[in-house]
Amino acid sequence: MRIALRAAALTVAAATLAPVASASAQVVASGTIPDTPAETAPAASASADARTVFPASVPQGAMVIGKVPPGSVVRYGGRQLRVTPYGSVVFGVGRDATGPLSVEVQAPGGAPQRAAIAVTPRDFPTEYIQGVPPKTVNPPPEIAARIEREQAQVTAARARDDERPDFAQPFQWPVQGRISGRFGNQRVYNGKKGSGHSGMDIAAPTGTPVKAPAAGVITFAAPDLYLTGGTVLLDHGHGISSNFLHLSRIDAKVGDRIAQGQVIGAVGATGRATGPHLHWGMNWFDVRIDPLLVLERAKTAP
Numbered sequence: 001m002r003i004a005l006r007a008a009a010l011t012v013a014a015a016t017l018a019p020v021a022s023a024s025a026q027v028v029a030s031g032t033i034p035d036t037p038a039e040t041a042p043a044a045s046a047s048a049d050a051r052t053v054f055p056a057s058v059p060q061g062a063m064v065i066g067k068v069p070p071g072s073v074v075r076y077g078g079r080q081l082r083v084t085p086y087g088s089v090v091f092g093v094g095r096d097a098t099g100p101l102s103v104e105v106q107a108p109g110g111a112p113q114r115a116a117i118a119v120t121p122r123d124f125p126t127e128y129i130q131g132v133p134p135k136t137v138n139p140p141p142e143i144a145a146r147i148e149r150e151q152a153q154v155t156a157a158r159a160r161d162d163e164r165p166d167f168a169q170p171f172q173w174p175v176q177g178r179i180s181g182r183f184g185n186q187r188v189y190n191g192k193k194g195s196g197h198s199g200m201d202i203a204a205p206t207g208t209p210v211k212a213p214a215a216g217v218i219t220f221a222a223p224d225l226y227l228t229g230g231t232v233l234l235d236h237g238h239g240i241s242s243n244f245l246h247l248s249r250i251d252a253k254v255g256d257r258i259a260q261g262q263v264i265g266a267v268g269a270t271g272r273a274t275g276p277h278l279h280w281g282m283n284w285f286d287v288r289i290d291p292l293l294v295l296e297r298a299k300t301a302p
């Protein structure tokens with residue numbers, strides 16, 4: 001599995017680009033994917049700057065960074081994507097997404113183009129988890145209402161579309177440890193089928209500092225949500241966010257600007273957890289993506 005993921009992350013072929021409305025459009029679809037566009041780097045040459053580049057294929061759960069001519073209007077998944085001054089855009093591919101994905105690019109003064117991106121399916125095995133507190137698996141009605149209320153707050157925090165390009169920096173592990181649960185795996189709690197695992201679990205002792213995997217702004221922090229316990233959301237810009245669950249301690253508050261590597265809390269076992277671990281989830285708005293793929297992608301950056 002590890003090798004397969006790595007191979008996918010190394011794919012640098014450009015996506016198929018097709019003119020939408022005009023046969024005379026000039027879009028070059030070649031070159032490498034700008035994995036970590038440096039917003040402060042010297043300006044690229046005019047020809048390089050004008051390219052539209054997306055990966056030819058992406059795995060389910062991927063964070064996709066593409067390059068378009070600066071000033072373009074870009075649409076994907078029913079949204080208009082924010083474009084950095086350099087021309088970077090980002091979006092997420094869901095666990096159950098099937099391709100081809102379609103990205104529409106309208107460059108300034110150019111004809112509309114469409115990039116077609118294939119989606120590589122993944123295997124999501126089933127994990128059987130015993131010993132979860134029964135009241136968290138089958139919550140009574142008053143608790144169900146509380147869970148719904150708390151989920152609405154988290155969903156609202158994920159709706160932000162900040163212009164910070166923190167998502168483009170190579171991500172780092174928030175804690176070191178064994179992966180005890182993978183993204184997307186079908187979960188069965190005490191014999192009851194749950195949804196696909198929404199992030200990755202890293203086993204670590206209670207109290208282990210949790211460090212920001214990339215820079216961002218704290219958009220949510222609560223010490224005691226019913227399912228997720230101590231919960232922190234870190235916004236990396238353009239709709240990309242991280243969530244850290246089951247924390248025993250929170251060292252940041254809403255609005256804090258966080259540097260990569262800064263401690264934001266500590267590992268715990270609060271909420272629906274059978275033992276101390278960090279659950280690290282990532283989102284593109286409401287689309288859940290795989291943090292492990294984001295880490296693998298960082299390894300292939302120049």
Ligand SMILES: [Zn+2]
Pocket residue numbers: 181197198199200201278279280
């Ligand atoms: Zn988890």
